[in-house]
Amino acid sequence: MLEVSGIRTGYDGVEVVHGVDLSVSKGETVCVLGANGAGKSTMLRAIMRQLPLWGGSVQFLGRRLTGAKAFVPAHRGMGYVPEGRGMLASLTVRENLEMGAYPLRAQASFTVNLERVLSLFPALVPRLEHAAGNLSGGQAQMLAIGRALMGSPKLLLLDEPSxxxxxxxxxxxxxxxxxxKIAGQAILLVEQAVGKALALSDRAYVLDRGRVVLSGPCKEVKNDKLLRDAYLGL
Ligand SMILES: Nc1ncnc2c1ncn2[C@@H]1O[C@H](COP(=O)(O)OP(=O)(O)OP(=O)(O)O)[C@@H](O)[C@H]1O
Ligand SMILES: [Mg+2]
Structure with missing residues (x-):
């Protein structure tokens, strides 16, 4: 579904992600773990076309995203929940959810998607007409995920939802x-909350200073001595 190969990117000429390979298959949940500053958010931004690629390529559903316009990932079915949630604070909760339905492919299923999001996150129901800026952190995270789901994503990408x-x-x-996940949603999850992410996911990648230092099925990654000592503090 998602095929990332050798991507490199950074800020102001300073490379932060040094050639990362990563893939997500249909129905799979994959997590990317790593300490503060490892480059997890930077990597996701590059995958989502929010940072320029300095090298490597990103393919989604067999088509290259490299060089595509910035709206293309969302229209092709990538639902992004950014770090810090990215709410539109002065809009209501309902309006934020409506914004999430902007990919053309999601508009026909607007009503069904809205019902589904509100049944997944019932705490949002009494707050639909409230400004998103007044939500608690937990409610804002639920809204951010709900907004991404309003776009009928084929792949849901989350940056540290915890x-x-x-x-x-x-x-x-x-x-x-x-x-x-049980409903078949493919998920790419970036996290510092290692225990939760490993318990949810099928496979994991560990990022350290912009490089993948370990990857494999979560069961194996969880028991890796190097990882436990050096990266996870388990
Ligand atoms: N907007 C930016 N401008 C310049 N440098 C940045 C910017 N964002 C991140 N960096 C730098 O890039 C490196 C990787 O940061 P990034 O935010 O991708 O890490 P992260 O793994 O997401 O960390 P965290 O778990 O704290 O969110 C860090 O050295 C950081 O200081
Ligand atoms: Mg981050």
Whole structure:
């Protein structure tokens, strides 16, 4: 489904991601783990065409995204939940969800998608007409995921959905990701919350200073001594 090969990118001429290979198959949940500053968000931004590729290529559903216009990933079925959630704070919760339905392919299923999002995140229902800026962190994360789901994504890409949330709320968010996975949703998840991400995912990649240092089925990655000592603090 997603085939990333040898991508390189960075900021202001300074390379941060040094040739990353990664893939996600249909129905698969894949996580990318790594410490603060490892380059996880930068990698996702490059995959989503929000940063220029300095090398390598990104293919989605057999077609190159490299060089495509910035709206193309969303239209082809990539639903992105950015770090920090990226809510439009002055719009209502409902309007934020409506914004998520902008890919043409999602507009016919708007009503069905909205019902589905509200049943996954019932906490949003009484807040539909409230400004998104007034939501708690957990509610804002639910809205960010809901907004991505409004675009009928074939692949859902999430950047640290647990960031800044209380453990109980993290549990709720991951319970929903588990439901999506069971329903067949392909997911690419970037996380520092290693335990939750490994428990949810099928395969994992570990990123260190912009390079993949370990990858494989979560069961194997979880037991890797190097990883436990050096990267995960387990
Ligand atoms: N907008 C930016 N401009 C310049 N440098 C940046 C920018 N964003 C990130 N960096 C740098 O790129 C490197 C990788 O950062 P990135 O945010 O991708 O890491 P991360 O793995 O997502 O970390 P975290 O877990 O803290 O979110 C870091 O050295 C960071 O300082
Ligand atoms: Mg990040």
């Amino acid at each position: 960031l800044g949330l209380a453990p109980q709320i993290v549990g709720q968010v991951y319970a929903v990701l588990g439901q999506l």
